Amino acid sequence: MRVTSIASGSSGNALVVEHAGEALLVDCGCPPRKLTQLLREVGAPATGLSAILLTHEHSDHIAGINAIPRALDVPFVMTPGTHAAQPRLGGTPIFAGRRVVEQPCGSTRSLGAFEVTSFPVSHDGAEVCGYLIAAGGRSVAVFTDLGAAEPHLHEPLAGADLLVIEANHDEGLLWRGPYPWHLKRRVAGPLGHLSNDACGLLLGQVLPDGGREVWLAHLSRTNNRPQVAASAVKNLLHINGQTGHTVQVLPQYGASLRWEPAPLQLALGL
Numbered sequence: 001m002r003v004t005s006i007a008s009g010s011s012g013n014a015l016v017v018e019h020a021g022e023a024l025l026v027d028c029g030c031p032p033r034k035l036t037q038l039l040r041e042v043g044a045p046a047t048g049l050s051a052i053l054l055t056h057e058h059s060d061h062i063a064g065i066n067a068i069p070r071a072l073d074v075p076f077v078m079t080p081g082t083h084a085a086q087p088r089l090g091g092t093p094i095f096a097g098r099r100v101v102e103q104p105c106g107s108t109r110s111l112g113a114f115e116v117t118s119f120p121v122s123h124d125g126a127e128v129c130g131y132l133i134a135a136g137g138r139s140v141a142v143f144t145d146l147g148a149a150e151p152h153l154h155e156p157l158a159g160a161d162l163l164v165i166e167a168n169h170d171e172g173l174l175w176r177g178p179y180p181w182h183l184k185r186r187v188a189g190p191l192g193h194l195s196n197d198a199c200g201l202l203l204g205q206v207l208p209d210g211g212r213e214v215w216l217a218h219l220s221r222t223n224n225r226p227q228v229a230a231s232a233v234k235n236l237l238h239i240n241g242q243t244g245h246t247v248q249v250l251p252q253y254g255a256s257l258r259w260e261p262a263p264l265q266l267a268l269g270l
Contacts, residue, residue: 001138002260003162006030006038008217008250013061013144015164016042019135020113022050026131026142028064034253035064042255047072050112051101053133054078055145056125057087057094065094075101077111079118081127105129119156122148124191132156137264140164144217147192149202158206162259164250165203167216167233168193169223177223193218196229200236203245207237210244213259217250 007014012030016023016039023044028035039046046068054076055061066089068074076095080102087094103109105120105127113136118129123145130143130153141160143153157163174184174195186192194202196216203214216229226249234247250257 001135001140002258003140003164004042004044004255004258005164005215005217005250006042006255007035007253008144009219009221009252010060011252012063013218014038014064015142016044017114017133017135017140018044022112022114023048024111024114024116024133025049025052026133027055027061027144028052028067029058029060029062030064030067030253032064032067035067038253038255039067042258049074050114051075051077053116053131054082055130055142056123056128057082057085058125058145059087061145062087062094063089065089065098070097073099075099075111077101077103077109077116079103079105079127079129082125082129085126117156119143119153121146121153122150122190123193124186130156132160138162138261140259146194148190149194149198153202154206157202158208160212161261162213162215163203164215164217165199166194166218167196167199167224167229167249168218169195169220170225170228170232171195171197173225173228174220174223179222187220187223193220196224196232197236199229200233203233204236204240204242207242207245209242212245214245214247215250215257215259216247219249221252
C-alpha cells in the first residue's frame with residue numbers, strides 16, 4: 001500500500017491510496033485544475049482512479065469533482081446522507097451524471113483491491129464519515145473533520161498502520177484570534193473541528209506501543225501553526241507514555257508526505 005497526501009486544509013483536501021495497480025482518491029476538494037495537476041504529479045491521473053471516497057459535502061472536500069471526467073463512470077462512494085444533501089457547484093447538482101455508490105456508516109465494502117469501512121463522525125454536514133482502508137495487510141484511517149473524539153473511533157484508529165487525523169486548531173490561537181464569536185464557537189463545538197490537544201489526547205488513548213505513522217491533517221492557517229500542532233500532539237503522547245510513533249504535519253498542497261511501508265512477509269509454518 002502507498003498513501004500520498006496531495007492537499008490538506010480548509011482550501012482543499014485530497015489523499016491518494018494505491019495498491020496492486022489500483023488507486024482510490026479520498027475527497028477531491030481542490031479546484032479542478034489544481035487537483036488534475038496534483039494527481040498527475042504523483043502518478044495517479046484522474047483517468048486512472050478506481051473510485052473516489054467522499055467524507056462529506058463541504059466544498060473543501062468536493063470542489064474538484066469536475067477534474068474527474070464523467071465519461072469514465074468512476075464510482076463516487078459516500079454516505080446516503082451526503083448523497084441526499086445534493087450539494088451544488090455553480091447552481092448545478094454536483095452528483096448529476098455521476099455514478100454514486102451509497103455506503104452507510106458502519107458498513108464495509110470491497111472496492112477492487114481495497115476493503116473500505118466507513119465510520120460516523122461528529123461534524124456539521126448531513127452525514128459525515130471517516131474511513132478505514134485496508135489492502136495487502138496494511139491499513140490507513142482517515143478522519144479529517146471531527147468535532148469530538150467519540151469512543152467508537154478508538155478501534156479503527158488503534159488498528160491502523162497510518163493515521164490521518166485532524167489537528168485543526170490551537171485553542172489559545174482560536175479564542176484570541178480574529179474569527180467572529182459565532183465562528184469560534186462553531187469551530188470549537190462538538191460539530192466543529194478537533195483541536196491539537198483533543199487530537200493528542202485521543203491518540204494517547206488509542207495508540208499501541210510504537211511503530212505507527214501519524215499525519216496531522218486539516219490545520220487552520222489562521223488558528224494553528226505546524227510546529228505548534230506537532231509539538232502539542234507529541235507532548236501529550238509523551239505524557240501518556242507513548243513512544244516510537246512518527247508524527248508529521250500535512251502541507252496545504254503537494255506530495256511531500258508519502259507513506260509506503262515494506263510489504264508484509266508471510267510466515268510459513270514448518
